[in-house]
Amino acid sequence: MIRFDLTTDQIPTAWYNALPDLPEPMQPPLHPATREPVGPDDLAPLFPMGLIAQEVSTDPWIDIPGEVLDILRLWRPTPLVRATRLEEQLGTPARIYFKDESGSPAGSHKPNSAVPQAFYNKTEGLTRLTTETGAGQWGSALSFASAQYGLECKVYMVRASYNQKPYRRILMETWGASVVPSPVDDESNPGSLGMAISDAVREAVTREDTHYSLGSVLNHVLLHQTIIGIEAKEQLAAAGELRPDVVIGSCGGGSNLGGISLPFMNDPAVRLVAVEPASCSTLTEGTFEYDFGDTAGMTPLLPMYTLGHDFIPPSIHAGGLRYHGDSPIICNLVKAGRMEAVAYPQGKTFEAAVQFSKSEGKVPAPETGHAIRAVIDEALAAKETGEEKVILFNYSGHGLLDLTAYDDFLNGRLVDA
Numbered sequence: 001m002i003r004f005d006l007t008t009d010q011i012p013t014a015w016y017n018a019l020p021d022l023p024e025p026m027q028p029p030l031h032p033a034t035r036e037p038v039g040p041d042d043l044a045p046l047f048p049m050g051l052i053a054q055e056v057s058t059d060p061w062i063d064i065p066g067e068v069l070d071i072l073r074l075w076r077p078t079p080l081v082r083a084t085r086l087e088e089q090l091g092t093p094a095r096i097y098f099k100d101e102s103g104s105p106a107g108s109h110k111p112n113s114a115v116p117q118a119f120y121n122k123t124e125g126l127t128r129l130t131t132e133t134g135a136g137q138w139g140s141a142l143s144f145a146s147a148q149y150g151l152e153c154k155v156y157m158v159r160a161s162y163n164q165k166p167y168r169r170i171l172m173e174t175w176g177a178s179v180v181p182s183p184v185d186d187e188s189n190p191g192s193l194g195m196a197i198s199d200a201v202r203e204a205v206t207r208e209d210t211h212y213s214l215g216s217v218l219n220h221v222l223l224h225q226t227i228i229g230i231e232a233k234e235q236l237a238a239a240g241e242l243r244p245d246v247v248i249g250s251c252g253g254g255s256n257l258g259g260i261s262l263p264f265m266n267d268p269a270v271r272l273v274a275v276e277p278a279s280c281s282t283l284t285e286g287t288f289e290y291d292f293g294d295t296a297g298m299t300p301l302l303p304m305y306t307l308g309h310d311f312i313p314p315s316i317h318a319g320g321l322r323y324h325g326d327s328p329i330i331c332n333l334v335k336a337g338r339m340e341a342v343a344y345p346q347g348k349t350f351e352a353a354v355q356f357s358k359s360e361g362k363v364p365a366p367e368t369g370h371a372i373r374a375v376i377d378e379a380l381a382a383k384e385t386g387e388e389k390v391i392l393f394n395y396s397g398h399g400l401l402d403l404t405a406y407d408d409f410l411n412g413r414l415v416d417a
C-alpha cells in the first residue's frame with residue numbers, strides 16, 4: 001500500500017485551533033497609528049466578524065460550516081502517499097509520506113482558506129473582495145472561491161509577475177476575477193507582495209461593499225489549513241504509523257506549514273521543521289519584533305520574525321516564499337524552540353524537485369521543492385544512522401504553471417548569489 005485515502009464522508013468537520021496550546025501567550029497585533037492592541041472594530045473595515053472571531057478565538061476546535069464543506073469536498077479529503085520510489089532511490093530506511101494538496105482546483109493548498117474566507121464575507125453581505133498575489137497562487141485560489149459564492153474579486157498582482165507569468169492571470173480571469181498590476185501608481189516599479197497588500201487594503205477600506213482577504217500569515221488562515229494535518233494524522237494511522245518523527249513544510253507566510261504541523265504540535269516526540277529560501281530567510285535570519293504586514297504601513301503591526309517591511313526579496317522562482325515576515329503562530333513556535341527552521345538556496349531546492357519528479361512522477365511547485373530538499377536531507381541523515389525514521393511533508397502544490405523555472409534550472413540559467 002502506498003496510497004492512503006479517506007472517503008468523502010470522512011472529511012474533518014472542525015478545524016484545530018492552536019492558539020490555546022501555544023508554548024507562550026501570543027502578543028496582540030497593534031494598531032498602526034496608536035500602537036495600542038487592535039480590537040474587532042479596528043479590523044471590521046477589512047474582515048467579516050466570522051473571521052475576526054476566529055482570529056482571536058480560544059476554543060480548541062471550530063466547526064467547519066456545511067456550505068464550506070460542500071465546496072472543499074470537490075477535492076478533499078486529499079491523498080496521503082508513501083514515496084517508496086524516492087525512498088528506494090535514496091537507499092534510506094526512512095519512510096517518507098507526503099500529503100498531496102496539489103489536486104485542488106487552483107493546484108495548491110490555498111483554496112482551503114480561500115473558500116471559508118469567501119463564505120464568511122458572503123454571509124455577512126459583502127459583494128466584493130480584494131487581495132494581492134505574487135506569482136498568482138493565492139489570487140487564483142480566491143478567484144475560484146469567489147466564483148463559487150458569486151462574489152466579485154479584484155486581484156492586485158505584483159507587476160513583475162503580471163508581465164512575466166500570464167498563465168495564472170488567465171486562470172484568475174477564467175474564474176471571473178479582474179487582475180491589475182501593482183503598484184498601481186508607478187508603472188516602472190516591478191512591485192512586491194508588501195506593495196500589493198497596500199494597494200488591496202487601500203481599496204477595501206474605502207469601499208463599503210468590499211473587504212480584503214489575506215492568503216497566509218493570519219491566525220484564521222492557519223486555522224483553515226489545519227484540515228491538512230487533521231486528515232494526515234488519520235491517514236498515517238491507517239498506514240500503521242504511530243506518529244511521524246518529523247513534519248516538514250515550506251514556509252512563506254506559514255499557512256501550509258501550519259496546516260500540516262499544528263495538529264501534531266502537542267506531541268513532544270514529533271519534530272516540526274520550517275523550510276525557507278536562503279534569499280528571504282525570515283525565520284533563520286530575521287529579528288523578532290513588531291512589524292507591518294505591508295510596505296506602506298497600513299496593516300496592524302504583528303509580532304513576528306521579519307526582515308523589515310521595506311525589504312524587497314530577490315526575484316526567486318518560489319514566489320510564494322518571498323515575504324518579509326511570517327505567521328505570528330509559526331514565529332511563536334520557533335521562538336519557543338518548538339519548531340526548527342532551515343534555509344536553502346534555490347538551486348539546491350530545484351535539484352531536489354527534479355529528483356522527486358523523476359522518482360515519484362509529480363512535478364512540484366518551486367515552493368514545495370524547498371520542503372522536498374529538507375525531506376531528502378532528513379532521509380539521507382537517517383541512512384547514515386540507520387534510523388527507520390517516519391518523515392511527513394506537505395506537498396503544497398504542483399509546478400505545472402512554473403515550468404519556465406524548471407527550464408531555467410535545466411539550462412543553467414539559475415544562479416544563486
Ligand SMILES: *Cc1c(COP(=O)(O)O)cnc(C)c1O
Binds near residue numbers: 255
Ligand atoms: C503560497 C504557497 C506556499 C507558501 O505559502 P505559505 O502560506 O507559507 O504556505 C507554498 N507552496 C505553494 C504551492 C504555495 O502556493
